[in-house]
Amino acid sequence: MGFSVNTNTGAMAALQSLADTNRGMSTVQSRINTGLNVASTKDDSASFTIAQTLRGDLGGLKSVGSSLSRAKSATDVAVAGAEQISDLVNQMKAKAYEAADEGVDTASRDAMGKDFDALKAQIQTIVDSSEFNGTNLLKAGGGEVKALQSLDTAGATLDVANQDFNASVITAIGATFTDAATAKTMIGTLDTVASDVKNSLSTLGSASRKIDGQASFVSKLSDVIEGGIGNLVDADLAKESAKLQALQVKQQLGVQALSIANQAPQSIMSLFR
16 A cells, blocks of 8 residues: 555545544433434434324323313212201201101291201202302203224213202292191102212212222223333433443544544654665
């Protein structure tokens, strides 16, 4: 091989090798910094595109989860109110049984009637207060629950109907008893009201359990999709750390090789001594 000061092929080869090593280090450092093996479409167009689609689905599922959470809260508030109303109806029935006793004097029956009215007023308060985020499933005109179940917005929603306790409880009970005969009639009325409240409790309880089940599924589905995104784009940091150490050694050797190659033309000077 001839000696030339114009062309140093050894230095050029060493420089190309060092440049490759530096590019490799830049890639590895980017993966370590971001934690991503595919951070851009320039890294892997197919994987990046799939990951972006899955990220869109993941965002949609978060919205579905929020919708189900709101539905769950509104339903659980209604369940709590209905359970309390069921207890009050039972207390009212006990008052009606006491008042149905022919041996009770008028003053005592009037006192029972006042207690009965107070319990009914308490039911009204509970109905009016059983509201969450503008939805009251126990109050007439309080709206109903409609929640997303999946990313298919055109599909069926998860619905919970309004139970309208104004009609089935408050209006159905009507005025208080005035004598033993009306107290006996009230007992039958309260039996019907209690049955209606139990049916509403069953409906609300079933809806709450269904919402729980769907929310659990959506949460698990979100975890699976998030894991899938990770499999596509996440970097193996242990592997990248090992690569970085190897590239650092190669970089040091490359610098030394380039330094040696750059010294080669200086040997020409010995020919002119």
